[in-house]
Amino acid sequence: MTSTALNVNFFQAKKGLFSWIFSVDHKRIGLLYLYSLLTFFLVGVTLGVLMRLELLNPGKDFLEAKTYNQIFTLHGVIMIFLFIIPSIPAVFGNFFLPIMLGTDDVSFPRLNLLSWWIYIIGAIMALSTLIWGDGPADTGWTFYAPYSVKTGTNVTMSVLAAFVLGFSSILTGLNFIVTIHRLRTPGMTFMKMPLFAWALYATSWIQLLATPIIGITLLMIVAERFFGIGLFDPSIGGDPILYQHLFWIYSHPAVYIMALPAFGIVSEILPTFTQRTIFGYKAIAFSSLAIAFVGYFVWGHHMFTAGMSGPARIIFSVMTFLVAIPTAIKVFNWVATLYKGSIDLQPPLLYMLGFIFQFMVGGLSGLVLGALATDIYLHDTYFVVGHFHYVMFGGTGFAFFGALHYWYPKIWGKMYNIKIANIAFAIFFVGFNMLYFPMMIAGLMGMPRRYYDYLPEFHLPNMISTFGSWVLVTGLLLMLGNLIAGLRKKNQPKVGRDPWGGITLEWQTLSPPPVQNFDRMPVLPKDGPYDYEHKPVIKED
Amino acid sequence: MNTIKQNHNDQGHEEHPIVSYREHLSTLVALLLLTVxxxxxxxxxxxxxxxxxxxxxxxxxxxxxxxxxxxxxxKYDKKLYTWLLLIVGVLFVSFLILTSIEFLNR
Amino acid sequence: MEHSSGFSLPNSGHNRDAEASKMGMWLFLFTELLLFGGLFVVYMVYRLLNHEAFLLSSFELNVTMGTFNTVVLLVSSMTVAMSITAIQKGNAALSIRLLFVTLGAAVVFMVVKYFEWSAKIHHGLFPGQLVFDNLPKGEGLFFFLYFFMTGLHALHIIIGAVLIAVVIYRTRKGLITAEKYTLTENAGLYWHLVDLIWIYLFPLFYLIH
Structure with a gap:
């Protein structure tokens, strides 16, 4: 290792586009992911807003039925495969996992760069369906057979894109597991690891062990479209429900790929802004593993009305209730962490409180759907749409933006306008609940999902929901604008190493970090990662 | 600072015993017998x-x-690998069992 | 600002770490196992649903050729394992020779496979061919899975063979030595996985009658 460039931060170390897109520095790769993810996120948001606009009034407004189907499919594919699944691990995991472990990179830096390139190739493949062939798929992001085999739209390309993106996800997970096993700083045992690292560890195992199943399933769809033999077609002895099984064997655990890293973020931000140790470190760490494990056995709850056999439905329903237990353990521990802490209500903490509230709404409505009897009524209604947006957007999305506000000063060494960030959060939060809560009401009233039209009696909730989408976008743009303005502002005071009073290792290094991450050996607190009583003194210099 | 040295700084192979040719050969014989x-x-x-x-x-x-x-x-590696392989096996067998429960009860 | 010129982290991601490479390889093998695992789930379900059709179709496969290929793969697995022993003992020449035997086994396997496949295609059993399209319920699934699974497996044989060729090249160049043989080990692990999957494919397709 050359030591000359020791205190040069990773932005200044090298210049030029190629020094970024071929960089093996985990920090640069994390930022590459951040910029690409946010781009795709904004595309996804645009599609979502278009859908809400169509649904403002009953009847056809400006979208054809088929176009609407293609839009919600592309919205789903972009948001799931291009945004939420990679979101926190690929951006903040890449950037902060090595720093939090006290090392200078992941175990396989070049593989890490390869993951990003594969991600970009997959993204281009997914978006390319917009401009060539027979248009984007209109199957929904689930690609259910036999429709996905028979429709004339460009399913093959979308499916191959999802396959390629899966590879990127697998390689990132593989890299993180080996990094956590091999590169922890001396003295940092597994039980002294920050909870974000624990969450990523559990997530990586799901990425590694669930993704191959969808890979092979999607290949079967492609083979079937190519040879036209009807692998999931009952007329030759196949079974369309088998496709759903294979799909959800991956895609339910994938829900935890999206949620677990967010839990890790909450477990980092809460101790910092309460200045006390996290309540129930071990319970939070092990409940991540428990969720990852039990999460493999609940996939059937997506198929209660598909014609699955009775005993299987009961088993899957019971397992679904079991997986709620470790999740609830986490929520109790977070709330207990707030108790008697010295709470400092900064933007990151606001996002975390928003997360806990919305995740509770999402989680509890999930139990309603996990129960057999109620699910028969609610399946494929807008209640489901409301539910998963509460979990994915209200949960993981909020955690993502909270993390962005939390680590912003560390990544760029600058600070955004706190007051505007608070206002943006308030608008964002109100807009979010205005957008998705009426969906649950509409669902309870019986409005089915995935139609571009609806009966007049659902008008009111849909109207509120569409207005909410405008409020949400306002908040989102204000938030992103504020963050960008913070970067562009000249002559602002540099933030120090530890602007929030955080305790994990990333706060001991410079902001932004030097190429090697540390300019001196990081020091661990005495009793575990959140031991504020023995917090090492962080010298500026 | 002393703890730094003993950790895995530029590690080559953590020495594991060299398996003899004879052991590989007997393994093959066993596998062939099972095939027959x-x-x-x-x-x-x-x-x-x-x-x-x-x-x-x-x-x-x-x-x-x-x-x-x-x-x-x-046999010669860290036990970790055996455990991980077992977990993967258990996971896969559970997939088989859960799906077969579903299809056998149709 | 202190310029601690000697400071570098002890646990750097840029250090050579054989254990990490091996762990990475194992994790990758797990994903391979589950990739085939998905296909085994499909196989199991369709066998449950089309019991008789699967039995009937399996008679179309040639047990002798299947058994021969099984033996070929098992022998090649041993030679790869032995080549690791050889390089550990510092005997690069022997290691290379054993790897060439493995490579030869891969070629033999593929040739046998070629004859098997062309016999089936000759009978019109490949998806899309006339006989295949008129097969009774269930038998089409058997042959689709047969081609899909053995085809994917054959693809892995090719990848494994390329990997072994790279190992031979690097050993010859002196880049793989008794102190530094991670690549040989990892190529070996991959090759064993290919063998491992065939161990299950063989009875499930050739021996179920």
């Missing part, structure tokens, strides 16, 4: 139809374990 067995049961034991499928899978699993344990060095 499974083919024989299948070809000559067709009156024991369902039994022969079960035994074929059982013998295949024994062979797989032998390959993993000896050829793939699980």
């Amino acid at each position: 067995m499974t083919v024989a049961i299948s070809v000559f034991g067709s009156n024991l139809r369902t039994l022969s499928v079960a035994t074929a899978l059982l013998i295949a699993s024994v062979k797989a374990l032998v390959v993993a344990y000896y050829f793939m060095h699980l």
Whole structure:
């Protein structure tokens, strides 16, 4: 290792586009992911807003039925495969996992760069369906057979894109597991690891062990479209429900790929802004593993009305209730962490409180759907749409933006306008609940999902929901604008190493970090990662 | 600062014993015997139809374990790898069991 | 600002770490196992649903060729394992020779496979061919899975063979030595996985009657 460039931060170390897109520095790769993810996120948001606009009034407004189907499919594919699944691990995991472990990179830096390139190739493949062939798929992001085999739209390309993106996800997970096993700083045992690292560890195992199943399933769809033999077609002895099984064997655990890293973020931000140790470190760490494990056995709850056999439905329903237990353990521990802490209500903490509230709404409505009897009524209604947006957007999305506000000063060494960030959060939060809560009401009233039209009696909730989408976008743009303005502002005071009073290792290094991450050996607190009583003194210099 | 040195700084191979040629050869002989067995049961034991499928899978699993344990060095590696492989196996078998419960009760 | 010129982290991601490479390889093998695992789930379900059709179709496969290929793969697995022993003992020449045997086994396997496949295609059993399209319920699934699974497996044989060729090249160049043989080990692990999957494919397709 050359030591000359020791205190040069990773932005200044090298210049030029190629020094970024071929960089093996985990920090640069994390930022590459951040910029690409946010781009795709904004595309996804645009599609979502278009859908809400169509649904403002009953009847056809400006979208054809088929176009609407293609839009919600592309919205789903972009948001799931291009945004939420990679979101926190690929951006903040890449950037902060090595720093939090006290090392200078992941175990396989070049593989890490390869993951990003594969991600970009997959993204281009997914978006390319917009401009060539027979248009984007209109199957929904689930690609259910036999429709996905028979429709004339460009399913093959979308499916191959999802396959390629899966590879990127697998390689990132593989890299993180080996990094956590091999590169922890001396003295940092597994039980002294920050909870974000624990969450990523559990997530990586799901990425590694669930993704191959969808890979092979999607290949079967492609083979079937190519040879036209009807692998999931009952007329030759196949079974369309088998496709759903294979799909959800991956895609339910994938829900935890999206949620677990967010839990890790909450477990980092809460101790910092309460200045006390996290309540129930071990319970939070092990409940991540428990969720990852039990999460493999609940996939059937997506198929209660598909014609699955009775005993299987009961088993899957019971397992679904079991997986709620470790999740609830986490929520109790977070709330207990707030108790008697010295709470400092900064933007990151606001996002975390928003997360806990919305995740509770999402989680509890999930139990309603996990129960057999109620699910028969609610399946494929807008209640489901409301539910998963509460979990994915209200949960993981909020955690993502909270993390962005939390680590912003560390990544760029600058600070955004706190007051505007608070206002943006308030608008964002109100807009979010205005957008998705009426969906649950509409669902309870019986409005089915995935139609571009609806009966007049659902008008009111849909109207509120569409207005909410405008409020949400306002908040989102204000938030992103504020963050960008913070970067562009000249002559602002540099933030120090530890602007929030955080305790994990990333706060001991410079902001932004030097190429090697540390300019001196990081020091661990005495009793575990959140031991504020023995917090090492962080010298500026 | 003393703790730094003892950790994995530029590690080559954490020495594990060299497996003898003889051990590899006996492993192969065992695998070939198992292959002969499974083919024989299948070809000559067709009156024991369902039994022969079960035994074929059982013998295949024994062979797989032998390959993993000896050829793939699980015997000499850290126990971690054995555990992880077992967990993956359990996970996969649970997929099989859960789906078969579903399809057998239709 | 202190310029601690000697400071570098002890646990750097840029250090050579054989254990990490091996762990990475194992994790990758797990994903391979589950990739085939998905296909085994499909196989199991369709066998449960089309019991008789699967039995009937399996008679179309040639047990002798299947058994021969099984033996070929098992022998090649041993030679790969032995080549690791050889390089550990510092005997690069022997290691290379054993790897060439493995490579030869891969070629033999593929040739046998070629004859098997062309026999089936000759009978019109490949998806899309006339006989295949008129097969009774269930038998089409058997042959689709047969081609899909053995085809994917053959693809892995090719990848494994390329990997072994790279190992031979690097050993010859002196880049792989008794102190530094991670690549040989990892190529070996991959090759064993290919063998491992065949161990299950063989009885499930050739021996179920």
